[in-house]
Amino acid sequence: MTAAIGRGLVLVSLFCASAGAVAAFAAFLRKSSQLTSIAVRAAYGFAASMILANLWMVAALLRNDFSISYVAQVGSVDLPTWVKVVSLWSSLEGSILFWGFVLAIYIAVATRSLNESHGPARPAAIGVWLLCATFFGFLIAGPAQPFGAVANVPTDGPGPNPLLQNHVLMAIHPPFLYGGYVGMTIPFGLALAALLTGRLSPTLLGTIRTSLLAPWTFLTCAVVLGGWWAYEVLGWGGYWAWDPVENASLLPWLTATAALHSAILTERRGVLKGWTMSLVISSFLLTILGTFMTRSGIFNSVHSFTQSAIGPTILVFLGIATLASVVLLAVRVDLLKPDGELDRGASRDTAFLAQNLLLVLFTFTVLIGTVFPLIVEAARNVQMSVGRPYFDRMTIPIGALLLFVMGVGPALPWGSTSRDELKRRLLPPLGLGLVALALALAFGVRTPWTLITLFFAGYAAHVTLFEALRPARTRMKFRTDGWRKAFSQDLFGPGLRRLAAYVAHAGAVTAFIAIAVSSTRATSLERSLQQGETMKLGRYSLTFEGIEHTEEAHRTSTIARIGVKKDGIELAPLRPMMNQYQNQRESIGTPDVRTGLSEDLYLSVMNIDEASGTIGILALINPLVSWLWIATVVMAIGGLMALFSSMRVGHAAPATPNFETAPVR
Amino acid sequence: MSSNDGRKRVALALGACAFAGTLLYFVVGGIGNNLVYYWGPTEVLAAGPKAQGASIRLGGLVEKGSIVKGEGSNMSFTVTDGKKSFPVRCTSVPPQMFREGIGVVVEVTVAGDGVFESHRLMVSHGNEYRAPDDPASVDLKKLMDSTDGIRSPDKE
Numbered sequence: 001m002t003a004a005i006g007r008g009l010v011l012v013s014l015f016c017a018s019a020g021a022v023a024a025f026a027a028f029l030r031k032s033s034q035l036t037s038i039a040v041r042a043a044y045g046f047a048a049s050m051i052l053a054n055l056w057m058v059a060a061l062l063r064n065d066f067s068i069s070y071v072a073q074v075g076s077v078d079l080p081t082w083v084k085v086v087s088l089w090s091s092l093e094g095s096i097l098f099w100g101f102v103l104a105i106y107i108a109v110a111t112r113s114l115n116e117s118h119g120p121a122r123p124a125a126i127g128v129w130l131l132c133a134t135f136f137g138f139l140i141a142g143p144a145q146p147f148g149a150v151a152n153v154p155t156d157g158p159g160p161n162p163l164l165q166n167h168v169l170m171a172i173h174p175p176f177l178y179g180g181y182v183g184m185t186i187p188f189g190l191a192l193a194a195l196l197t198g199r200l201s202p203t204l205l206g207t208i209r210t211s212l213l214a215p216w217t218f219l220t221c222a223v224v225l226g227g228w229w230a231y232e233v234l235g236w237g238g239y240w241a242w243d244p245v246e247n248a249s250l251l252p253w254l255t256a257t258a259a260l261h262s263a264i265l266t267e268r269r270g271v272l273k274g275w276t277m278s279l280v281i282s283s284f285l286l287t288i289l290g291t292f293m294t295r296s297g298i299f300n301s302v303h304s305f306t307q308s309a310i311g312p313t314i315l316v317f318l319g320i321a322t323l324a325s326v327v328l329l330a331v332r333v334d335l336l337k338p339d340g341e342l343d344r345g346a347s348r349d350t351a352f353l354a355q356n357l358l359l360v361l362f363t364f365t366v367l368i369g370t371v372f373p374l375i376v377e378a379a380r381n382v383q384m385s386v387g388r389p390y391f392d393r394m395t396i397p398i399g400a401l402l403l404f405v406m407g408v409g410p411a412l413p414w415g416s417t418s419r420d421e422l423k424r425r426l427l428p429p430l431g432l433g434l435v436a437l438a439l440a441l442a443f444g445v446r447t448p449w450t451l452i453t454l455f456f457a458g459y460a461a462h463v464t465l466f467e468a469l470r471p472a473r474t475r476m477k478f479r480t481d482g483w484r485k486a487f488s489q490d491l492f493g494p495g496l497r498r499l500a501a502y503v504a505h506a507g508a509v510t511a512f513i514a515i516a517v518s519s520t521r522a523t524s525l526e527r528s529l530q531q532g533e534t535m536k537l538g539r540y541s542l543t544f545e546g547i548e549h550t551e552e553a554h555r556t557s558t559i560a561r562i563g564v565k566k567d568g569i570e571l572a573p574l575r576p577m578m579n580q581y582q583n584q585r586e587s588i589g590t591p592d593v594r595t596g597l598s599e600d601l602y603l604s605v606m607n608i609d610e611a612s613g614t615i616g617i618l619a620l621i622n623p624l625v626s627w628l629w630i631a632t633v634v635m636a637i638g639g640l641m642a643l644f645s646s647m648r649v650g651h652a653a654p655a656t657p658n659f660e661t662a663p664v665r
Numbered sequence: 666m667s668s669n670d671g672r673k674r675v676a677l678a679l680g681a682c683a684f685a686g687t688l689l690y691f692v693v694g695g696i697g698n699n700l701v702y703y704w705g706p707t708e709v710l711a712a713g714p715k716a717q718g719a720s721i722r723l724g725g726l727v728e729k730g731s732i733v734k735g736e737g738s739n740m741s742f743t744v745t746d747g748k749k750s751f752p753v754r755c756t757s758v759p760p761q762m763f764r765e766g767i768g769v770v771v772e773v774t775v776a777g778d779g780v781f782e783s784h785r786l787m788v789s790h791g792n793e794y795r796a797p798d799d800p801a802s803v804d805l806k807k808l809m810d811s812t813d814g815i816r817s818p819d820k821e
Binding site (some may be wrong): 088243259361362364365369372382384385386387389390393394445455526527578589607608616617618 | 688691692695698699702756759762787
């Protein structure tokens with residue numbers, strides 16, 4: 001009975017989405033406001049029923065209602081409450097249902113904020129969103145039905161994949177990733193609407209930018225949270241392995257970042273309209289490709305649950321969406337005429353272009369390395385993978401160049417300028433760059449790419465700080481404002497958007513430093529230890545003191561207690577462990593990390609042999625890793641500030657341009 | 666459209682093609698040098714001298730009675746698919762599940778003396794897949810698939 005109600009809610013949402021899509025496109029073709037309002041109501045109907053279906057599933061998980069197939073598959077009576085709730089996205093069917101939930105929220109909010117001023121783009125965009133909603137409604141109702149009826153209702157279930165129960169990040173990472181992935185549907189719909197109507201108005205461009213910022217912020221967090229999860233759970237000592245599922249989350253982030261920047265050129269100069277739309281569309285298509293790669297089971301990972309019919313279905317959707325986008329771009333892009341032209345020469349325009357090309361290059365490199373094994377296997381039935389050295393060798397130079405552009409770009413003025421002015425702007429940041437280089441050399445860094453990265457990072461840090469503070473400093477100088485008043489204009493006035501960009505850049509520079517140092521300066525040691533035996537790693541000495549046990553309802557843990565001394569000073573012991581979950585054959589290790597601002601001490605047990613009192617242990621010193629997490633928070637704050645400023649502009653009348661923000665065309 | 670516009674377009678298209686060509690050249694070259702093949706002992710033997718120096722993911726079962734522990738975490742064992750077997754040298758600490766008869770995937774390069782030098786040792790861990798007792802009936806693809814999820818750092 002409860003399963004039937006769930007199925008009913010899903011069917012209602014599928015009906016609303018499909019009927020609404022038809023109404024929306026009819027409204028677009030006939031320019032009918034009556035049909036538009038039907039489509040709007042259908043969009044709300046889809047959102048409401050899809051959200052209810054999700055709540056229904058969460059309630060069933062909490063009540064241990066094993067008469068619903070999904071609950072019987074992932075539920076278990078003994079689970080802690082938080083695990084029961086997050087079980088919603090811990091397996092295939094539930095995760096697609098959760099996709100529907102996020103899509104419902106996005107569509108409801110976006111439909112509400114699209115007003116009459118968007119003209120015919122409004123029904124067109126709603127139509128595209130509801131078409132996507134129709135597809136996911138169909139997936140949930142058909143191939144990935146979570147509300148199946150169970151004939152012989154069991155009294156208990158197996159619980160979700162133990163790797164997913166192992167860490168609280170499992171509760172956080174997927175919602176962020178979905179917030180990013182699913183959210184790309186909104187700018188995609190708006191971009192197709194621009195192509196369908198043949199006009200990219202400033203209002204529409206502004207809405208596209210706003211709707212990109214929300215998923216971009218989520219995705220920024222999600223990419224790094226995935227790395228953090230790998231770091232805290234998988235126990236191999238790093239956070240990024242160029243694994244296909246990791247690449248899947250990175251790819252749309254790269255194109256979305258490019259789109260956010262090219263949108264600035266489109267806004268200022270009225271150029272690159274088709275290019276910006278292509279980037280927005282690519283971001284969406286890459287999220288669908290990523291979903292296909294992670295959900296279809298073609299790459300084995302913690303994300304691919306079982307082989308199922310869902311893979312081919314997503315592939316078909318990807319094919320149709322790609323074809324429709326390419327055809328629309330080819331037929332309509334000429335209608336998006338440029339209103340101005342780019343400045344050539346050493347100007348910020350050129351830096352934006354370079355950044356865009358580099359990001360697209362980055363995307364292609366990662367994309368080809370990720371899908372190449374699939375193509376070879378399909379064509380020649382040979383199994384292989386592309387090794388990590390390929391990704392490292394290809395992406396490190398591109399990354400360093402990006403960092404260079406991030407330093408030089410904001411230092412350059414818009415439009416052409418005199419040679420002296422260029423010197424005045426470009427030379428001073430060399431100071432901090434050289435300081436960074438000298439520091440790195442003093443710390444013994446000799447890897448060329450790390451040195452280059454740190455030099456560029458110092459340069460970019462100077463430019464970012466200087467540019468972030470420039471408007472406030474100018475105000476203090478010319479209006480003799482106090483610093484508090486001068487800054488409040490940036491924080492609460494029209495300067496927020498500019499400040500947001502530099503906050504995001506500051507985060508990015510920090511991330512570059514953290515990645516460059518942590519990936520080249522880690523030291524590791526792998527050994528077997530007898531009880532009481534001590535091993536040395538850098539300034540640490542690690543003693544295997546003994547084995548402990550803990551029992552919880554859903555797991556038993558065997559813990560290796562490791563005494564830690566740094567330079568002879570006793571620190572709190574670390575406890576890497578092996579966890580044995582109920583109903584699972586193998587035990588799963590959990591590393592223990594002593595996090596610090598300068599370095600992490602990372603301990604992971606490979607095996608514990610209680611009979612002989614030996615453990616196999618992997619110990620690493622990872623420098624600056626925690627700065628990657630900090631950098632991500634800073635970038636996300638930058639994204640939120642930008643989102644806030646652009647939403648404010650969207651609602652109020654366009655702000656009077658101050659001397660740093662350009663007039664909106 | 667003026668002829669000037671047309672010439673501009675041709676120049677733009679040529680530039681784009683040159684850019685894409687260079688990119689493709691570098692990417693394909695980069696991939697070609699960094700491929701990791703998923704092979705069983707028989708396939709490695711069939712590849713002959715081609716296997717020398719290549720990165721291979723060797724899948725199979727740990728032969729009964731072949732595990733020899735040496736100094737520290739040094740260890741050697743034999744991987745078999747029932748038809749052919751290959752000796753593997755390994756310096757990493759084996760995972761908890763490692764034992765005789767279990768399915769393993771080792772990422773290896775062929776050393777000068779014909780022994781595999783292992784960089785990375787993974788044990789098949791799939792819940793659905795259980796390593797069979799008879800080495801000849803190993804489904805290599807399934808074995809590889811069920812082992813892939815566990816990651817360890819690539820050591821170069």
